[in-house]
Amino acid sequence: MEWYNLFRPHILNRGAEYHQDGYVSVFNRTETRIEAEVKGTEDYHVEIELAGENVIHMTCDCPHAESGNNCKHMAAVLFRFEEELYNEDIAKEDKAEIEIKELTWKEQIAKRRENAMELVNKIPEEEVRNLLVGFVMEDASLRSQLELTYSEHFDAKQMLLLKDEIQDIVHSHSRRGYVDWYHASDFTSALSYFLQSKVTLLIERHYLEQAFELTNYVFHCIGNIDMDDSDGGSSYVADKCYECWKMIVEKSDESGKTKMKRWFESHQDGYVVDYIEEYLQEFLASEFPTEELIRETIKELDEIISKHSDSNDCVRLYSNHYGYENVIIKRIEYMRKLGCTEDEIMEYRSKHRHFFAIRELEIAEALNKQDYVRAKELLLESKEMDTAYQNQIQKYSKQLIEIYDVLGEKENYCAELLYQLENYYHLDLHYFLALKAEIGQEEQWEETVNRIIASNRNEHFVCEILNEEKRYREIMNIIEKNDNVYLLDKYESNIKKVLPESVIACYQRYIFDEVRRVSDRKGYHHIMQHLQKIHKCPGGKEVASKIAAQWRVEYKRRSAMMDELSKIGL
Numbered sequence: 290m291e292w293y294n295l296f297r298p299h300i301l302n303r304g305a306e307y308h309q310d311g312y313v314s315v316f317n318r319t320e321t322r323i324e325a326e327v328k329g330t331e332d333y334h335v336e337i338e339l340a341g342e343n344v345i346h347m348t349c350d351c352p353h354a355e356s357g358n359n360c361k362h363m364a365a366v367l368f369r370f371e372e373e374l375y376n377e378d379i380a381k382e383d384k385a386e387i388e389i390k391e392l393t394w395k396e397q398i399a400k401r402r403e404n405a406m407e408l409v410n411k412i413p414e415e416e417v418r419n420l421l422v423g424f425v426m427e428d429a430s431l432r433s434q435l436e437l438t439y440s441e442h443f444d445a446k447q448m449l450l451l452k453d454e455i456q457d458i459v460h461s462h463s464r465r466g467y468v469d470w471y472h473a474s475d476f477t478s479a480l481s482y483f484l485q486s487k488v489t490l491l492i493e494r495h496y497l498e499q500a501f502e503l504t505n506y507v508f509h510c511i512g513n514i515d516m517d518d519s520d521g522g523s524s525y526v527a528d529k530c531y532e533c534w535k536m537i538v539e540k541s542d543e544s545g546k547t548k549m550k551r552w553f554e555s556h557q558d559g560y561v562v563d564y565i566e567e568y569l570q571e572f573l574a575s576e577f578p579t580e581e582l583i584r585e586t587i588k589e590l591d592e593i594i595s596k597h598s599d600s601n602d603c604v605r606l607y608s609n610h611y612g613y614e615n616v617i618i619k620r621i622e623y624m625r626k627l628g629c630t631e632d633e634i635m636e637y638r639s640k641h642r643h644f645f646a647i648r649e650l651e652i653a654e655a656l657n658k659q660d661y662v663r664a665k666e667l668l669l670e671s672k673e674m675d676t677a678y679q680n681q682i683q684k685y686s687k688q689l690i691e692i693y694d695v696l697g698e699k700e701n702y703c704a705e706l707l708y709q710l711e712n713y714y715h716l717d718l719h720y721f722l723a724l725k726a727e728i729g730q731e732e733q734w735e736e737t738v739n740r741i742i743a744s745n746r747n748e749h750f751v752c753e754i755l756n757e758e759k760r761y762r763e764i765m766n767i768i769e770k771n772d773n774v775y776l777l778d779k780y781e782s783n784i785k786k787v788l789p790e791s792v793i794a795c796y797q798r799y800i801f802d803e804v805r806r807v808s809d810r811k812g813y814h815h816i817m818q819h820l821q822k823i824h825k826c827p828g829g830k831e832v833a834s835k836i837a838a839q840w841r842v843e844y845k846r847r848s849a850m851m852d853e854l855s856k857i858g859l
Contacts, residue, residue, distance in 0.1 A: 304364020
C-alpha cells in the first residue's frame, strides 16, 4: 500500500495512535469503498474510495479535512484497513493450516507436499535444480530424504546416516545429555518429524525391517533421555512410534510379524524407563495376543469389574497410548479376541446392563439403525437407572431432545428442553431459543422464562436470557447488586436506551474507584473509554464534562492521564 505519503508525518503518527487506541468505532468496507466513524472531539464520518488497495479519494467531516487537508481520522481508518487486510491474509493461512490439521498426519504430509509443489512449479526448472543442489550440499537430512526416495536399494550406509541424524537431533537439543524445558518441545517435534518423514517413507517403500529398526531406535532414545518432560513430549513421540509399529505390522507377512512379536517379547523389561515400557506391553497385548495372555487379561478385568458390581459406573483404566478405557468395554473387546461368539458376548452384556457403558452401546446401536423409538426407550430407562450420575443424565437428556425432534413429539421435546435449561449449566441460548420457537402463547412463555431464571444460578446465562427478552431493568438490577461493570459493558448499548441514569451512575462509581487505583497509561485509557460511554449516554454529556473538568484540576500533574483525557475531546 502506498498511502503513507498522502499525510504529513505528525498527522500520520496521530492517525496511528487513534487506530491503536481503538478510536475507529465503525468500519464498513466493500471492494471499492470504506465508510467509518472515528472518535474525536466528536464522532467524525470518514469515506474513502478505493481501487484495489489504492486510495482514489477521501473525505472526513472534521474541521481539518473540510479545510482541504488529509486528517488523522482518514489515516486512522487506513491503518485499520491495512490491519484488516493483514488479518485476512493471516486468517486464510490459519484456515488452510486448520484444514490441514484436521487431516490424519499422513494426509497432512501429502497436503503440505502438494502446497510445496505448487510453489516449486512457479520456479524455472534450471533455477530449481541449482537451488536443490545447494540445499542438498548444506542439509544432510534432505540428502538422506532424497536418497530414501530415489535410491534403488537401502543399504547399511544409509541406515547409519539415519541413525546419525537421530543422534544429531539429540545433541543439538541437549546439554550434557539433558534436554531442558526450553528445548524439550523442539526436541520431541524433531523426533516426531523424523518418524513421519523418514520412517513413513521406508514403510511406503516396503523397507519394513529397516523402518522397524529405526522406530525402535527412536523409541529407545525417547525412552531413556534425561529430559524435563513437563509438557508430555515423550508420550507424544512414543505414540508416533506406536503408530509406525502398527503400519509395519499391517504391511508385514507372517514371518515379519513373528520377528516383531519376538522383539516385543524380549524387550519388555529394561529397554526403556518404566512408564514408557508400558507402550511395549500394550502393543504386544494388542497386536500379538496369545490365548494365555488374553485369558489372563480377562481375569484381571473381571476382578476389577467385580469390585464395582454395586455401581452403575464401571471404572476406567488408563492406557499410555489409548488414554482412559472403560473396563467393561475392554473386557468385551478381549472376548472377541478370544473368539467368543456374538451370542456369548450378548449374554455377557445382558448380565451387566446395570453398567451405563453397556446401555450406551445399545443406544448407539439403535441410533446407527435409525431405530429412534428403541433409542428413546433405552434413554428413558437409563435416566431412571442412573439418577446418581448427573453427567450421564444430562447426556441422555440431550440425546432425547434430538430424538423427540426427529419423532415430532413436540410436548416431550419442549419438556426435555425445559428440563435441560432448569437443571444444567449452559454457555449459550441454543436450547432456550429452540424452546422459545415452540411456545407460542405469550403468557405461557413468560411463565416458562421465569421458571428458567428462578432455577438458574449462572448470572451470565440469566443476563443473556433477560437481554433476549428485553428485560433490561432486571439486568441492571443484577449489575447494581454485584457492581459488575463488565456485564454493563456487554449490555450497555441496550440498557442505556431505557435506563440512562442507572448506566451513568454505575459507570460514574466505577471510574471514580478506578482513578484512585490506576497509575499507568493503559489504565487511564480504560477509564477514559468509560468516561466516553457516560458522554454518549442520553443526558450524559454534562455529567462527563463536569467529571473531566474536576479531574483536570485534581489530577493535573498526571501527564499521561491528561493526555488520554485530551484524546477523547473532554
